[in-house]
Structure formats: structure tokens, C-alpha cells
Amino acid sequence: xRVELVGWDIGGAHLKAVALTDTGAIADVRQYxxxxxxxxxxxxxxxxxxxxxxxxxxxxxxxxxxxxELADHFEDRTAGVQALIATMLRRFGAEGxxxxxxxxxxxxxxxxxxxxxxxxxxxxxxxxxxxxANRLRQPALLVDIGSTTTDLIALAGGEVHSRGYTxxxxxxxxxxxxxxxxxxxxxxxxxxxxxxxxxxxxMAEHFATTADIYRLTGELAEHTDQMPAADGGEKSVxxxxxxxxxxxxxxxxxxSPEQWRHLALCLRERQLSRIGSAVERQFSRNLLPxxxxxxxxxxxxxxxxxxxxxxxxxxxxxxxxxPRPATVTALPVSDCLPAAAVACLAFPLVKKA
Numbered sequence: 001x002r003v004e005l006v007g008w009d010i011g012g013a014h015l016k017a018v019a020l021t022d023t024g025a026i027a028d029v030r031q032y033x034x035x036x037x038x039x040x041x042x043x044x045x046x047x048x049x050x051x052x053x054x055x056x057x058x059x060x061x062x063x064x065x066x067x068x069e070l071a072d073h074f075e076d077r078t079a080g081v082q083a084l085i086a087t088m089l090r091r092f093g094a095e096g097x098x099x100x101x102x103x104x105x106x107x108x109x110x111x112x113x114x115x116x117x118x119x120x121x122x123x124x125x126x127x128x129x130x131x132x133a134n135r136l137r138q139p140a141l142l143v144d145i146g147s148t149t150t151d152l153i154a155l156a157g158g159e160v161h162s163r164g165y166t167x168x169x170x171x172x173x174x175x176x177x178x179x180x181x182x183x184x185x186x187x188x189x190x191x192x193x194x195x196x197x198x199x200x201x202x203m204a205e206h207f208a209t210t211a212d213i214y215r216l217t218g219e220l221a222e223h224t225d226q227m228p229a230a231d232g233g234e235k236s237v238x239x240x241x242x243x244x245x246x247x248x249x250x251x252x253x254x255x256s257p258e259q260w261r262h263l264a265l266c267l268r269e270r271q272l273s274r275i276g277s278a279v280e281r282q283f284s285r286n287l288l289p290x291x292x293x294x295x296x297x298x299x300x301x302x303x304x305x306x307x308x309x310x311x312x313x314x315x316x317x318x319x320x321x322x323p324r325p326a327t328v329t330a331l332p333v334s335d336c337l338p339a340a341a342v343a344c345l346a347f348p349l350v351k352k353a
Contacts, residue, residue: 001021001025001027001326001327002021002022002057003019003020003021003027003054003055003056003057003060004020004021004022004059004060004061004350005019005020005060005061005062005063005343005346005347005350006018006019006020006050006054006056006060006061006062006063006343007019007020007062007063007064007065007338007339007340007341007342007343007344007346008062008063008064008065008088008339008342009065009066009067009124009336009338009339009342010034010036010043010064010065010066010067010068010084011034011036011066011067011068011148012034012035012036012037012067012068012070012071012148013033013034013035013036013147013148013183013227014031014032014033014034014147014226015031015032015034015043015046015047015050016029016030016031016032016335016336016338016339017029017030017031017032017050017054017336017339018030018333018336018339018340018343019054019056019343020343020344020347021326023326024323024344024347024351025323025324025325025326026322026323026324026325026326026329026333026340026343027054027325027326027327027329028053028054028325028327028329028330029325029329029330029331029332029333029335029336029339029340030050030053030054030330030331030336031223031224031226031331031335031336032046032049032050032226033046033226033227034046034068035227036068036071036073037071037072037073038073039073040073040083040087043068043084043087044087044091047087047088047091053330059096060092060096061096061097061098061346061350062088062092062096062097062098063097063098063099063100063106063342063343063345063346064084064085064088064097064098064099064100064109064342065099065100065123065124065127065338065339065341065342066081066084066120066121066122066123066124067121067122067124067149068080068084069081069083069084069117069120069121069122070121070122070167077117077118077121077122078114078117078121080121081112081116081117081120081121082112082114082117085097085099085109085112085120088109089109089110094108094109094110097109097110098346098349099112099116099120100120100123100124100126100127100342100345100346101116101119101120101123102119102120102123102126102127102165103119103126103165104116104119106345106346106349107120118166121166121167122166122167124338124341124342125144125151125153125170125175125176125338126160126162126165127338127341127342127345128142128144128151128153128297128337128338128341129142129151129153129155129160129162130160130341130345131322131337131340131341131344131345132155132295132297132318132321132337132341133155133156133158133159133160134158135321135322136155136158136295136316136321137157137158138292138293139154139155139156139157139287139288139289139292140155140156140288140292140293140294140295140316141153141154141155141279141282141283141288141292141293141294141295142154142155142294142295142297142318143275143279143294143295143296143297143301143304143307144296144297144298144301144318144337145180145181145275145296145297145298145299145300145301145303145304146180146181146182146298146299146300147180147181147182147183147224147225147227147299147300148178148180148182148183148184149176149177149178149179149180150176150177150179150180150275150278150298150300151170151175151176152174152175152176152177152275152278152279152282153175154282154285154287154288155295156287156288161287162175163175163285164176173281174277174278174281174282175282177274177275177278179210179271179274179275180210180298180299180300181210181211181214181219181220181224181299181300181303182209182210182211182214182220182224182225182227182299182300183209183210183211183227184209184210184271185206185208185209185230186207186208186209186210186212186213186243186244186247186267187202187203187204187205187206187207187208187247189210189267189270189271189274190202190266190267190270193247193248193263193266193267194266195248195250195255195259195263196259200248202247202248203246203247203248203249205246205247206230207230207231207243207244207246207247208230208240208243208244208246208247209229209230209243210267210271211224211225211229211235211240212229212230212239212240212243212244212264213240213244213264213267213268213271214264214268215235215236215237215240216237216240216241216244216260216261216264217261217264217265217268219302221299222235223331224299224335229243230243231243237257238252240260240264241255241257241260244260244263244264244267245260247263248263271303272303272306272307272310275303275304275307276307276310276311279294279307279311280311291313291314292313293308293313293314293315293316294307294308294311294313294314294315294316295316295317295318295321296308296315296316296317296318296334297317297318297334297337298334298335298337299335301317301318301334305317317334318334318337319332319333319334322334322337322340322344323340323344
């Protein structure tokens with residue numbers, strides 16, 4: 001299968017890529033570690049790996065969205081947008097790159113200037129929501145839970161009904177929550193936890209992440225955990241127990257596997273509660289009928305399913321709404337929804353050109 005277009009989602013920690021064939025079928029789905037805070041060379045390396053893995057030909061077209069402009073490697077978001085686009089232009093040339101500018105649509109990469117930065121910056125959520133809204137048509141709440149963040153977006157009548165657009169406004173409206181199932185620091189979920197019959201204050205140190213929590217609950221898909229553990233140690237049950245124990249000022253041998261799993265379940269409960277309250281806030285707008293389903297996407301969609309069950313709402317998995325891959329892919333397409341979305345949204349434009 002010849003790859004004709006690749007959708008790219010350039011995040012601050014990962015690069016995600018979804019390749020389409022010349023018929024618009026999904027050929028493959030990939031994710032690569034890309035810690036941009038360490039420099040643009042990390043993006044260059046991830047792109048090289050993707051080009052090799054996906055067999056991207058020189059004639060391939062590209063659709064790009066991003067959140068990586070927020071990385072503290074950049075002075076500000078405008079500088080980040082420009083640097084990321086410049087990197088893509090150096091790699092693939094000016095002719096074949098379209099940048100998703102949200103409400104402004106797609107722009108040629110070489111036409112994106114500083115004035116476009118506010119539209120381009122962190123607009124990947126709108127690409128995802130637009131594609132799901134178009135394919136689903138019925139009212140629904142998209143709940144995309146990734147490694148780092150959660151997006152909650154109301155969809156109705158085939159359109160996106162968000163209150164915010166920028167990160168700032170979306171944070172205000174609980175449409176963006178900085179909580180995910182891999183990279184979120186466990187200390188961000190609770191101030192204290194029950195242990196040995198007492199409420200114990202947690203150490204405010206980056207000792208463990210949500211990857212440790214969901215490794216102990218058995219819900220973590222290991223392919224989603226591509227960054228080093230908080231202590232740089234082993235990604236195993238024992239390693240996760242050791243890291244969680246440190247939050248209490250204890251060592252792994254001070255408790256049993258059951259105790260450490262209970263601690264993980266308590267932290268899971270805090271995260272579920274946070275997401276669940278944001279879901280209820282969206283429904284309180286009276287835009288969505290009470291029976292509207294939750295559409296789960298991202299590496300943490302198992303939590304979206306749990307929130308739906310708790311609230312008595314129907315659950316739909318984005319994987320059942322998105323185009324079916326032409327063959328078995330490296331990752332589920334709903335794990336990389338924004339990359340799939342910009343690819344699918346841009347494909348008709350490519351065919352017209």
C-alpha cells in the first residue's frame with residue numbers, strides 16, 4: 001500500500017503519526033517519544049524513525065497539528081509554532097505540508113506567520129472533535145483521555161460546541177484538564193491517602209506517575225508508556241510499587257502488593273472523580289440531551305468508559321466511529337485521534353489539488 005498522506009500530531013512528549021493510502025484508508029498508526037523540552041533534535045529523530053517505519057515516499061503529503069509549542073524549550077507559543085513548522089518544512093519541503101489552524105482551516109506551511117499562531121497552537125482537539133462530529137452526527141460528549149491531558153468537547157448536529165478555544169479558556173471551562181493516564185504526576189491527584197487505617201499526607205515530589213497507578217490496576221497498555229519512569233527505574237509492578245510507596249515516605253517492603261494496589265485504586269478514584277465532575281459540568285450546559293453518549297478516545301479511554309458507567313450514560317468507543325484501518329496497525333487508531341483527524345480532514349483537499 002502506497003502512503004499518500006500522513007497526519008502528524010506534534011506533542012510536547014510524543015509524536016503521533018497516522019498514514020493514509022491513496023484511497024484514504026488508514027495504513028498505519030505510530031507513536032514515538034519526543035520530549036521537546038530537551039530540544040528540536042528530538043523531533044528530528046522521531047521524524048526520521050517515522051519516515052523509515054511508515055515507508056513515507058518523497059511524494060507524500062502531510063497534515064500537521066500540534067500542542068508541542070507549549071514546551072518550555074520555546075520562549076513563547078508563537079516561537080514554538082514557528083519552530084515546529086520550520087522543522088517540518090526542512091524535513092518535507094514546502095509543497096506538501098498543510099497545517100491545521102483550527103477555526104481558520106488548513107494553511108500551507110510556508111504561509112503560516114506569527115499572526116496565525118493563536119489559531120494553530122494546541123488546536124488538535126478541534127481536529128478530533130470535528131471529525132467525530134461529522135461522522136457521528138448525533139449529540140455526544142467526546143472524552144479524549146491521553147497520556148497527559150483530557151479533552152471534553154460537546155458535539156451536536158454534526159458540529160463542535162465548545163465554549164473555549166485557547167488553552168486558557170478551555171482550562172477555565174473544564175474542556176481541558178491536565179490529567180492523563182501515563183505522564184501525570186501522582187502527587188497532583190491527592191493531598192492525602194488512606195494507609196494502614198490512617199490518612200497520610202503525601203509528599204509533594206515527582207516520585208510516581210499515573211503510569212504506575214494503572215500498571216498496578218492492570219489497565220495500562222504498556223505500549224502507551226514510552227517515557228522514562230519518574231525515578232528512571234524499571235517499568236514493572238515492583239517498580240511501580242516502589243515509586244508509589246515513596247509518596248507516603250515508605251519503602252516497597254513496608255507494605256504488601258495488596259496495599260500498594262489499594263493505594264493505586266484510591267488515586268484512580270481521585271482522577272475518575274475529577275474527570276467525572278468535568279463531564280457533569282458539560283452536561284449542565286443543557287446543550288446535550290441527558291441520554292447523549294460519551295465517546296471515549298485516547299490511551300485512557302478505559303476511564304471514559306468507567307465514567308459513562310458511573311453516570312448511567314451510554315458509551316461509544318471512537319475506534320468504532322473512525323475509518324477502519326486497511327490492515328493491522330501498530331497502535332489502535334483512537335490512541336492517536338488528532339493525527340488521524342487531520343489526516344482524514346485533509347485527505348479530500350489533497351485529492352482536489
